[in-house]
Amino acid sequence: MSTTKAPWEEERKLIVKAEEETDPHFGQNPDKRPPQDYIRFGVINLDKPAGPSSHEVTAWVKRILSLERAGHGGTLEA
Amino acid sequence: MTGILPIALEEATKVVQALLLSGKEYVCVMRLHSQVSEDRIKAVLDEFCGTIYQRPPVRASVKRRLRTRKIYYLNLLEMDGKNVLFRVGCEAGTYIRKLCHDLGEVLGCGSHMRELRRTKAGPFLEDEGLVTLHDISFMFTLWQETNDEGMLRKFIYPMEKALKALPKIYIRDSTVDALCHGAHLAAPGVLSLETGIKPKDAVSIFTQKGEAVSLARALASTEEILKMDHGLVAKTQRVLMPRGSYPKMWRSGTRLGK
Numbered sequence: 001m002s003t004t005k006a007p008w009e010e011e012r013k014l015i016v017k018a019e020e021e022t023d024p025h026f027g028q029n030p031d032k033r034p035p036q037d038y039i040r041f042g043v044i045n046l047d048k049p050a051g052p053s054s055h056e057v058t059a060w061v062k063r064i065l066s067l068e069r070a071g072h073g074g075t076l077e078a
Numbered sequence: 079m080t081g082i083l084p085i086a087l088e089e090a091t092k093v094v095q096a097l098l099l100s101g102k103e104y105v106c107v108m109r110l111h112s113q114v115s116e117d118r119i120k121a122v123l124d125e126f127c128g129t130i131y132q133r134p135p136v137r138a139s140v141k142r143r144l145r146t147r148k149i150y151y152l153n154l155l156e157m158d159g160k161n162v163l164f165r166v167g168c169e170a171g172t173y174i175r176k177l178c179h180d181l182g183e184v185l186g187c188g189s190h191m192r193e194l195r196r197t198k199a200g201p202f203l204e205d206e207g208l209v210t211l212h213d214i215s216f217m218f219t220l221w222q223e224t225n226d227e228g229m230l231r232k233f234i235y236p237m238e239k240a241l242k243a244l245p246k247i248y249i250r251d252s253t254v255d256a257l258c259h260g261a262h263l264a265a266p267g268v269l270s271l272e273t274g275i276k277p278k279d280a281v282s283i284f285t286q287k288g289e290a291v292s293l294a295r296a297l298a299s300t301e302e303i304l305k306m307d308h309g310l311v312a313k314t315q316r317v318l319m320p321r322g323s324y325p326k327m328w329r330s331g332t333r334l335g336k
Contacts, residue, residue: 004128006150006167007101007243008201012272014246017304020269022286023251026324029287030236035227040088042234045202047210048083057211061085064215073084073097073240074170075139076196 039065048076081196082204090237092318096293097240099280100200101150103167108178110160111188119162122184123152126177135176147172161192201242209233237318238290241282245272247303247312248284249291254324257283257291261328262313265306275300281312290318 033041048057054075062070081104086094126149133144150167157163166174175191182189197204209217214233221229249257253267263283275281275296283291294312296303303311 004148004150006103008198009150010243010274012245012274014248014270014272015300015304016270018250018269020250020286026251027254027285027287027289030238030289031231033236035221035230038227038230038236039234041090041237042087043090043093043237043240044085044087044209044214044234045207046083046085046214047208048080048196049211050080054083057083058085060211061087061214064211065087065218067088069088069091071086071091071094073086073094073100073202074102074199076079076081076083 039067079194079196081194082199082202082208083196084199084202084240086237086240087234089318089320090240092316093237093240093290093293095316096244096280096282097200099170100243101167101169101198102172102196102200103165103198104174105155105163105165105195105197106174106178106191107193108162108164108181108189109192110162110185111182111190113160114185114187116154116157118185119157120154122181123154123164125184126181127152130177130180132173132176132180135173135179138173140171145171149177162189165197167198201239207233207235238284238288241290241293244280244282244293245275245296245300246282246284247271247275247294248286251285251324252327254285254291254319255321255326256328257314258317258319258321258323260314260317262310263294265303265309265311268303268311271300271303273300275303280315283312283314285324289323292317292319 054072058070058072129146132147134140134142148169153165155163178191217229217233248270249267276299279296281294281296292314293316294314296312
């Protein structure tokens, strides 16, 4: 047995170095992005069907959402 | 092969690099070539936890050189005759087909992978907002027809979610645009940061509003960064935020003096 911790089990605390107010005039909370931006800066958690390759599935998603670019995080080809 | 496949859209494709490097979890059915006792299986699964050597299989997209991979956990879920169901948490780039083969070698009976489902990819989980192609098509059409944003937010996550497992550094508004132009992060721009950062670690840089600015490589530890009042703390690797999202507060070219 070993004690290697999975990255998602790592617990981190936030430490403040300096304080400053953020200006509400620019930027926004990612959850509040307007729909078009929300899509452009979005990620989908897809349940990949068996059969087609990861690349094919990614291409379909691209077509369904009529996007120019899409990339997948890690091929599921074992 | 089924399971979680995170797909990054448009601008978010830049976070794919962080996802590729994040750990994965699978549930796998392994087929033994002859009967083995449950105790023996458990013992061998335990033996494979930690750092293992693995040579990528013949059909692989990387060079077939012996390399090490970390197995975080390897738990037996069920056994039915020669079929063994287990759950494995592992480092990115671990081949489960190969793992099954190697388990068989150590068991002495031989074995192969029968079925595989990915249940975790970095911060993406199976029981949290997992959607099918049908769901996507349905909800997207519904959004187009009804203009109900809620539909979009049901199946798309902000790219920031993909960076959840990376340690974060939060910076001043005035530092953001310089980083968007590719500058490295210097100590005065840092407002807060997470514990456990070591030099050379991959980190993500965030605004106070929680938007991802860039992916970077730390040049100092959390403790060191807290004490620094000048000098670089992280080297920019990938800019995620478009330029001009925040106002330009830095000077370029020749200095005009004070």
